[in-house]
Amino acid sequence: MSRLRVTPAHGQGRDRLYVSLRDGTTVAWYDKDSGRVSVLSGAGREEVLSALAPYLTGEVTVGPPRVPTPADLDRLSLHPDDDLAPNRPGEALHAELDAVRAAGSDWSSGSSGSSGSSSSHGSLLWRRWRRWRQDPRQDPRQAELLAQETIGDRLDRLEDAGWRVLHSIPLPGAARIDHLAIGPAGVLAVRTLPARKRRVGVADPLVRVGRAAPVPHLRWARRAAERASRALAADVRPVLAVAEPARLDALPMPPDVRILRDTEIPALASLGGVLKPADIESLYATARDRHSWLRV
Known part of the structure; x- marks a missing residue:
């Protein structure tokens, strides 16, 4: 043996x-x-x-x-609390939904939500939790999480082509960058748009999903890329990644924002000519450090 x-x-x-x-x-x-x-x-x-x-x-x-590169040594020196690499797609949403479930568990056991003793805020949370318990899909955060996981999984698969990917990067002011992809084709700040089986129409800067009111997703995508560019001292391109749309109408296509269906993300593996492997590793080492994002 x-x-x-x-x-x-x-x-x-x-x-x-x-x-x-x-x-x-x-x-x-x-x-x-x-x-x-x-x-x-x-x-x-x-x-x-x-x-x-x-x-x-x-x-x-x-x-x-x-022999480890300087980027390897930088990563090894990071404190676990400051390392963003372990973040899952939709990490912040996972935390919010876990909190809803935990609060609901407390209420259902009788520790909260009883007659007369709850605040109006507590009563509202209790009703939301009851609706979520009956059908978790009614919580829009559940759809957002599913979309981020779909886009995140597609991006993670680019690692075989030399890309590095981070998820759910926290920014000052409670904002977040859904995904950051660093690879041969450059640095991409990716905003996720859930659109499962619904039509998506783009009229820069507004985006309409189904029959919902238009929302300025392109403006937000540009803003996230600008903040990432300052944090990394590098050119960062904004991307709007649309998860599972029934139809996507984006004519004319915005000149500065790349709009992709989730099924189009694998095509990024064939692009290159912008960053060398050493540059990718160096930018990734900077991006995964939480402190890099504190003043943007």
Whole structure:
């Protein structure tokens, strides 16, 4: 029986297999995306490859771990509370909806919402929670969250093409950038628009979804890109990503805002010519630091 064991790990846009001794000491890892097996000093190369053999696909390179770049070192020095990379798409909405569920749980157990003792605000929250409990889809935040998850998933898949993606970046004043994508085609500040099975009409700067009143989404998208440009000291292009529209009418197309259906996001992988890999990593290291966004 081999003295090595193989354990999968997922996170930070990476898919890896770690090889460790029985006592848990890591001796090597296989990065599936790059096709590289990194073997630590003192580990047996052939034994590591033998343990990984059932999992290796295609050609792989084998060698010591690469020397970290300055961007790698910057990321390693970040305090977990200041690192935005772990944020999920719609992170803020997750927190809001979790709070609604928690408050509703308290009310349903009898700790709040009883006759006469609730404030008018508490009564309003109680009614909203009751409606949400009967049909969670009635809460517009649920549709917004689903849209952000749809767009976020599409953007995350660009990482194989050399992109770096962050989600739900907090800005001063309670504003947020839904997604920030940094890749060979440049830096994109992406605003999500939920439009499941509804018609979307664009008349710059207004956007109408279905029969709802027009909303200045393009103005907000431009504003988010401007703030991101100041934070990163780089050119940032605004993008409006429309999730699952039945129809999208945007003629004439705004010259400065890219409007994409969710199904068109994968096409970004074929674009390039703006940023080199080192530039992408440097901008990503800056963008994932919460402090970079405090004064924009």
